[in-house]
Amino acid sequence: MPPEIQIVHHVGQEALRAVVKRMGKLRCVWRHGVFFRLCGVGKCDNDEVRYSLLIFLLCVVISVTEAADPAGWRVRRNGRSTQSRVIPAGAVRAVTLSTMTSLSDFESMALDRHPLLRMAAARINEARGDQRQAGLWPNPMVGYSGEEMGNRGTTGMQSGFVWQKIVMGRKLKLASQVAAGRVAEQQHLAKVSRTRVLNGVRVRYYDTLVAQQRVELTRTMSQLGEELAQA
Template sequence: MFSRLARPAVFGAVAALVGFGAPLRAFAEPVTLADALSRAQTQSPIVTAAQASVTAAEGRARQAGLMPNPEAGLQAENFAGSGPYGGFGSTETTLTVSQRLELGGKRRTRAAAADAEVDAARISFAMAKADLSQEVTVRYAEAQASEDRLVLARETAQRAEGLSSVAATLVESGREPPLRALRAEAASREAAAAVIAAEAEALAARRALVSLWGEANVAVELTDVAPAERKTTLVDPGETLDVRLARAEKATAQAVIDRERAAGRPDLTVQAGVRRFEQTGDSAVTVGFTAPIPVLNRNQGNVAAARADATAAEAKERLALVRSVRTINDAEASLRAADAKLAVLDGKIVPQAQTAVDLSRKGFEAGKFSLLEVLDAQTALTAARTDLIAARLDRAKALAALERAAAQ
């Protein structure tokens, strides 16, 4: 049987759970979606790493355009031998300077490949920022949804507490059997437990959000009460960042083929120097050149590998285009579905469910409806509002996907 002593403890626990988030919010830092996006773009390690990759590619491009350094040499001959060559009197000392001349367009093709890699790195940097913005937007929307579910859980717990109190009063007056009060008490306990779960979910969602700009234990309060209305723009699937990156990688692969072909052509090293003859004190100029004979190694293996990489890059470009078309179409379909669902839920289903709860609650207090009818009405209202929260989240995700596709 329902205990009078147990009711105050149950109701007190529910009240404590309903107000549990107030002290936490008092110390939380208010954050809008714009604040979250700005912090992520300026503080996220992801952006820092992507920017460093661009800087590294630019450094390699500068290095690729440099000529080989000249080389100095010193050579001594005809000493420490036998006969007239036993000392240093017949020594011949030669001082040379040599320069390797890169032939076949090596420096030009090397610089072109490095420049192509810089272009790809810059697009990758833009992609990293766009991906981060999308994730921040989605995480913010998920945190908002978790906050809405927490509010709903607290309101449900309050309604369940009030219903349990009314049921207990009706049982004491003999208008309801004791089983009704036990059922109402169980529903109140379930609602109280749901508040705990919703509080944990909301806290985890906020932590997931702040982690995107490199923090872990910062308490934030979401100040955007509803997802911002954002205009959708027409997106060309062939100009998304994913397709542009695949295109840049294909251009890089083609440039690497030219670089490896040029690397297989022999270079010419010219040498000039002065030779001194210790025996006579005379000196003479020396001139020479060397060049490898491309018989065994013509860099053919690297050329074949570069061609294979180019084939793969072409395939990846086609795949990126297909995926961009699919992503845009899916996002647009999801947006239309979410808008339609929101219109029905917000315009009809939720208001009707709220009216049903109010009517059934009044009827139960007047003895016209049973407890089960009230519980069914409250369950339907909770389900409708949960669907409304999910539809808003789906809409926010679809908009974020379209913004990501349109990012440049």
């Protein structure tokens, strides 16, 4: 049954309940012959009973008219009936199946395009570069200096030098091991990020499946309700 008809029935039922509560008082009026006064013969002292009787008669008229033409009593909006257009379930399933994407497809898309995973990969490359640099000797320095050149026709004082820092005590190997630990740390963080991304995709995927099943169930229940209302 559509909600508009349910509202009409609800209003009618509430009015009928109000009339039933006052039936005892109405019977008392009938016993004393005041019924003729309610019809206009005389003056009624109890206005509440008169209103109850009028509401009762109005509800009877509405119920009889609605039973004769149920579709005519449905509320209209913008001059059109509120009956919704029913889409065949087969067509909906065909469209859904044709455009369906599997969980593995969504996981592949997330692994290829998620910015968090790209950041993790960049940090791993940075840590590997630091590891490589930590195991190398410092770069040498080559320099040249000259003073008083051309003074009194002389060449002046010219000199050159080569500077190299010598690291001892296996410090280069230790620094390389520390950098390797940082690489392993970044790789572990990348695995954590990958697991979080996959878990998020799976949770959203199954939430979407549940929502889709709810939509299909609601559509089926709506069609069943319309069939029962038209029966």
